[in-house]
Amino acid sequence: MSVFLTKPFNIPLGQKDKATQIVCAKCGLSEREIISIKLHKQSVDARDKSDVHFVCSFLIDVKKTFVRNATPYFLPTDVLQNIVPDKALYGKHAVVVGSGPAGLFAALYLAKSGFRVTVVEKGSDVAERKQAVEKFFCGGEFNAKTNVQFGLGGAGTFSDGKLTTGISSPFTFTVFGQFVRSGAPEDIMYDALPHIGTDKLVGVVANLRDEIGHSGGEFMFDTSFDDFAVASDGSVCAAVVTGKNNVSRTLACDCVCLCTGHSARDVFDLLLDKNVSLSFKSFAVGLRVEHTRAFIDNAQYGLAATHRDLSAASYKLVHNGEKHSCYSFCMCPGGVVVAGNSEPESVVVNGMSNYARNAANSNSALVVTVGADDIERYGFGRDVLSGVRFQRDLERRAFVLGGGNYVAPCQNVTDFVANRPTTAFDITPSYPRGVRSANLRDFFPSDISDSIAEALTVFDRKIRGFGSSGVLTAVESRTSSPVRILRAENFESSVANLYPIGEGAGYAGGIVSSAVDGLRVAAKIVEKFRVRS
Template sequence: MIRINQIKLPLGHDRQDMLAKVSSVLGVPAGEIHTLDIMKQSVDARKKPDISYSYSVDVTVRGIAGKKEEKLVNRLRNRNVLVQDGGGYCLPRPGTAGLSHPPVIIGTGPAGLFCGLLLARQGYRPILLERGEDVDTRTKRVAGFWETGKLCPDSNVQFGEGGAGTFSDGKLNTLVKDASGRNREVLRLLVEFGADPSILYVNKPHIGTDVLSRIVKAMGREIADLGGQVRFSSRVTDFIVEQGRLKAVMVNGSERIDTEALVPAIGHSARDTFEVLLDRGIPMEAKAFAVGLRVQHPQKLINQSQYGMEECRELGPASYKVTRQTAEGRGVYSFCMCPGGYVVNASSEPGRLAVNGMSYHDRAGDNANSALIVTVTPEDFPVAEAGREALAGVAFQRKLEEDAFGLGGGMIPVQLYGDFKENRISASFGEVKPAFKGQYCFANLREMLPESITKALLEGMEGFGHMIKGFDRPDAIFAGIESRTSSPVRIPRDGNLESGVRGIFPCGEGAGYAGGITSAAMDGIRIAEEIIRRYRPFTDS
């Protein structure tokens, strides 16, 4: 197979245009090109509004393979054309150790679902325990919360089938370097379950909360069809550990489930589960993360800045990424940017409030939003009692969320950026109209933020205004608190992906090994590989 990089084509091109371009690069007639698969598509907007697409494609030519491909490529002397290995993702061979009980996975977010799916397809009959509800019931529950403010602590934006990513933009880009093929395998499986095939090659793929809901439901259904179990309203309340090895978990305080292989894929918000894990001697440590506010701008402003046009046609709504180092050495940057999206109430604990961003598949909303967040480290966290140091970041988050809840009386506290600068409560919105899911009210957000975070946000906004014209406009809408950017703890694992307590395989974002849908799913696959490598498929005979 031949890989051609940096194929440039204008907006509005069709497949025949691409065939003609590939034919010209290779010096072979277009009719001789047997297959042409797009591997990557990105937008080149360096000369806006003269925008083009840049592609990497894999090509086969009739009658040319093996050594003939090498000769053709060598003759071209084009560094953008090379012979490509056609190998794909492969699972390891099953191990020889037996299992007396099925593997147990805690959580049905991306990490848990992908781990469970691979194990189910290999005959391991995993049991997935989800504290929240199925995605359809959960969606209704969340809609009711946004309308009334009545929170269900076990089924909300953070907990339930699909995990926190179900109520997000469904972004699938990741910075994880992947020589194993897990990244593409995640995307391939998502397409298999109903995602648009374009996610296999677009530079910043996304699914959208509406499509992702259907996908996670279909994945869970297949796990069950293959002999696994997906159990909702099943909160793990204890871990039975004997002589340094996990023996069982307790569900809902009364049901014991024995297992030799436990995968905690609990997500970044399972704070009560973190506490039980710590109490049972599972090694855990505090880690750095980031906190801040959500900011909303008109989507047309972002489109104009990124593409030189307010209406982006086939390009779709534009995204952005901004980052800055402050004078005091803190990083402040955008995170989880949602084109055409909404800021949502993402709370999961009574008396505490957190926000997130969400988009539907069409990204058709009037506003762009993203988190503007500032790095915090264990040095910023309150002093913890002896033996509880690992949960100091949790305490830091909870204090911010309690203050946010108090500021808004349970509603999302909101402030215009100009008023945030002047340290005063806003009286009305400007030209930027609010786009929220959940009730909101005006408040002075500086009252809930540590001074170091406020200073970093002000410095960051001033700098970002030089990167994106109008980013620091006075009527940009701030909302907070954005506190769930990543897990505040790490559950260490060794080179074989196992905790210091044997039989536990910490997994995904909650364990501190992922940061988003794709990386969490990849980590779930990695844990599945380790279980397969060790054990034979489970049988109850």
């Protein structure tokens, strides 16, 4: 028997059940020659609104050595399924700080390899975290330690759970496979725009936590990472943490993995004080735009918008303007705008979708990238933490502009472009703490505001009505880390055995790339300590 990967074939809407017949016709096979057939990749081609269809490739198992329109396929290696614990690593202790994708996958790899692993997480376990987030969304008290940014699963848990990535890594297959084993829907293995959804991701990260525990790992929730100690040879030898009831502990360890996410500003302060090498990193800021889901679906799919085979439509928009490029980011079809702040008296917005993507609106960030020159020109200096100061200023001013109580400032798209106040919103904004009309055109430095306004007029020509309907909510400021924790080719920071990992360290952007970074750094740690042992 041989497995072949077919070329992409067009599959009309409503004809998924005829996929086998279509494959047979394209590949010159009879159905009895196919032992098994499995969908490998699926995307939607909606360029011609009168002929919206799927483009699919398949894995077929046949008793042949050659198949027309197909090539031999070899299953990638799932490294987490092939780890054999190494006795040489027993007794080695790794402290993993942060339980987002980078931390969870690094911890899982290390624990399966034989390390004793302790995961230190500032926020709560997922059930308590979900309760705290929902309470805040409904008007309750803000919790600075457990929120959309902090807690089991990291910031991605309360997002769309999208798994699109631009990286090419042998670990990507492992990440997707582990998500499925942890309860993610199997369609993430073949969908061109895979996503898990917040409602399912909560269970997925809980299952990942349990697997790490079954492999010998330990979790310390509601525990801050306060300091680390260095041995006489200059390498990390302990982590200092403070848990519940403000009890401080020193955890002797062989290495510390920093997987703290892009919002752990206290960790950046600590590392700077400890003379760990850091650098400024460019990041993006902007607004979150909302349209009705029906509008986006109709614009993208035409008359096929309500077809049962199609889920909520997405888009990706870019405009290279004179001052800045403006682009859509973290698009959430059939989702809501959520409160993503991690500090009191600040407003931050992000997008979130459940698996079904069936909310009334669809949203996306519209952002521009700012660099060191921009930040200095805006008056926030030119040092490692100048980006953090700029973010914090935007977030605090958004809180004031919203009138307090975590209400967000909001404006119609048309009014933003025309630079005039909004008297009545075109659609119902979904931000849970409520919105207040404000002129967001004056909120940013003029080069940022003008770039977004210019892009909206261009996007209106790409998606008719995009720039002449909908609402904008401020402020989208946590797109990526504003700081990079420098590391060498062996992934160590300027302090030996201190490993910066994932998005917060400046080496990833999104769930998949963060998880991949966790795996590849963990593999390097195992390699180092195996040789040393």
